[in-house]
Amino acid sequence: MSAMRGLLDRFMLLDLFSGLGITFRHLFKKKETVQYPEERCEPAHRFRGMFRLDEERCIKCTLCARDCPIDIIYIDWHQEMNPVTEKKEKALDRFDIDVQRCMFCGLCEEACPTNPKSIWLTSKTYELASYDRWENLYVDIDELQDWKVRPAYTDDEVR
Amino acid sequence: MLEALREAVGPTLFTYAVSPLFKILALIFLGVLPLIMYLVLAERKILGFMQVRLGPNRVGPWGILQPVADIAKLLVKEDVIPNKAVRWAFVLAPCLVVAPAFVILAVIPFGPSAEQSGGALDFFITDVNVGLLFVVAMATVGVYGIIIGGWASNSKFSLLGGLRSAAQMISYEIPQGFSLVIPLLMAGTMSLQGVVGAQFEQGRWFVFQFFPFGLIAFFIYFVAGVAESNRNPFDLPEAESELVAGFHTEYTGMRFALFFLGEYANMIVISALAVTLFLGGWLAPFPNVGWASFLDLQWIPFMTPGLAGLIWFSAKLFAFLFVYIWFRGTFPRYRFDQLMDLGWKWLIPLVLFTVFGVGIWKTLL
Numbered sequence: 001m002s003a004m005r006g007l008l009d010r011f012m013l014l015d016l017f018s019g020l021g022i023t024f025r026h027l028f029k030k031k032e033t034v035q036y037p038e039e040r041c042e043p044a045h046r047f048r049g050m051f052r053l054d055e056e057r058c059i060k061c062t063l064c065a066r067d068c069p070i071d072i073i074y075i076d077w078h079q080e081m082n083p084v085t086e087k088k089e090k091a092l093d094r095f096d097i098d099v100q101r102c103m104f105c106g107l108c109e110e111a112c113p114t115n116p117k118s119i120w121l122t123s124k125t126y127e128l129a130s131y132d133r134w135e136n137l138y139v140d141i142d143e144l145q146d147w148k149v150r151p152a153y154t155d156d157e158v159r
Numbered sequence: 160m161l162e163a164l165r166e167a168v169g170p171t172l173f174t175y176a177v178s179p180l181f182k183i184l185a186l187i188f189l190g191v192l193p194l195i196m197y198l199v200l201a202e203r204k205i206l207g208f209m210q211v212r213l214g215p216n217r218v219g220p221w222g223i224l225q226p227v228a229d230i231a232k233l234l235v236k237e238d239v240i241p242n243k244a245v246r247w248a249f250v251l252a253p254c255l256v257v258a259p260a261f262v263i264l265a266v267i268p269f270g271p272s273a274e275q276s277g278g279a280l281d282f283f284i285t286d287v288n289v290g291l292l293f294v295v296a297m298a299t300v301g302v303y304g305i306i307i308g309g310w311a312s313n314s315k316f317s318l319l320g321g322l323r324s325a326a327q328m329i330s331y332e333i334p335q336g337f338s339l340v341i342p343l344l345m346a347g348t349m350s351l352q353g354v355v356g357a358q359f360e361q362g363r364w365f366v367f368q369f370f371p372f373g374l375i376a377f378f379i380y381f382v383a384g385v386a387e388s389n390r391n392p393f394d395l396p397e398a399e400s401e402l403v404a405g406f407h408t409e410y411t412g413m414r415f416a417l418f419f420l421g422e423y424a425n426m427i428v429i430s431a432l433a434v435t436l437f438l439g440g441w442l443a444p445f446p447n448v449g450w451a452s453f454l455d456l457q458w459i460p461f462m463t464p465g466l467a468g469l470i471w472f473s474a475k476l477f478a479f480l481f482v483y484i485w486f487r488g489t490f491p492r493y494r495f496d497q498l499m500d501l502g503w504k505w506l507i508p509l510v511l512f513t514v515f516g517v518g519i520w521k522t523l524l
Contacts, residue, residue: 016490023209023489033213 064108196226236412252308256421270468320405330502335383355440392490430479441468
């Protein structure tokens with residue numbers, strides 16, 4: 001039977017015609033192209049993207065800065081009297097990350113002792129390109145806490 | 160207006176100089192060049208669709224201005240002639256590819272003649288009584304352009320591409336020539352207009368004449384035609400993955416565009432010939448079936464028989480061009496020995512058998 005089929009293939013070029021059929025069917029398929037600037041793919045749920053920081057949760061222990069293998073997290077703090085609890089607490093002066101050299105290893109997130117983490121990378125923001133090295137790639141505490149860099153996804157935007 | 164012009168220049172001059180000149184200009188600048196421009200776009204679109212992507216869609220709505228952008232880009236590109244290239248041959252080669260392809264269009268009947276349609280104009284430039292010979296002769300010249308271009312570039316990739324083209328031409332010219340003999344035998348004339356007329360008189364397109372010989376001849380003609388126009392799956396002279404760009408590796412800007420133009424013009428010529436010789440040319444399908452009489456398109460306002468013929472010819476032509484693109488989207492390139500194997504061991508015996516069969520059928524019956 002298979003010999004018969006092989007012979008038919010040889011003379012009637014069946015395999016060529018089935019190939020033509022496949023490409024013809026694909027002609028009418030829904031196209032997979034994502035028209036990037038107008039539409040975007042939503043990253044996977046645990047996608048490792050840009051940093052985010054929550055100052056409320058942060059205990060200013062600087063473990064993230066110590067664990068950073070290339071020392072790009074800069075933290076300055078001072079003691080301050082909390083007027084409500086009347087206790088001394090640490091207050092942040094500066095929490096900067098020089099993202100230019102960051103490799104997104106996530107060690108800072110692992111080192112963070114708070115639960116939930118105060119610094120995390122699952123922000124789903126990945127559009128980090130910029131024209132100037134210092135323009136967007138050196139983020140201070142305000143930018144780290146601005147979680148609306150990427151607006152929320154609408155249904156028709158996510159394909 | 161036509162009549163006024165005829166009276167102004169006299170009937171002889173009108174028939175043999177003015178009218179062909181206008182038809183040539185119209186054919187090239189309103190017919191073939193826009194068709195080639197949009198064929199390139201259609202090819203990119205269809206290939207994109209077959210690969211489940213969108214194809215060009217940024218320049219104008221659905222990308223319809225893409226050809227304009229492409230041409231602007233090609234025109235302003237630097238024209239590089241390599242130092243060690245043979246200058247005159249390098250310059251000559253692209254012209255040798257384009258010119259014959261356009262010349263062939265002169266004898267192809269795009270529609271009925273004036274007597275057949277009862278209109279004022281012949282829908283072809285000229286009707287040569289050795290039309291088919293003329294076509295074969297001209298089609299062969301085109302390959303010289305590729306060989307000369309490959310040799311003159313003085314680059315190993317170009318030379319290999321050109322030589323491959325030469326070998327391919329020798330192998331595929333033979334089955335193509337023989338498969339052209341078959342409609343010739345069926346029609347009994349070499350004039351292309353006459354071939355279409357014979358199909359009208361015999362009431363049957365030549366693909367279905369002398370079944371299955373017509374079909375086999377058509378198949379062989381088309382396979383050899385794809386090989387002659389260096390298209391997938393026979394694009395060995397170009398062979399992007401092996402020879403960079405084959406014979407046009409060293410060409411840039413407008414000279415490259417001429418090669419490109421030649422390739423697409425060849426596609427159109429081979430499709431037009433296939434339509435004329437095997438698929439009834441400008442004839443509408445099913446002329447003698449009662450309920451299918453709407454296919455002569457006379458119910459459309461302002462339609463004349465001549466225009467209807469032109470429309471049917473174009474429809475068949477577009478179907479062929481689609482098949483070309485479809486092939487490109489489907490088949491991988493042949494290896495060189497497979498190409499030779501197919502040409503010499505399969506197509507030539509098959510076409511000889513077919514010519515023999517048609518000859519016997521024609522003599523005995």
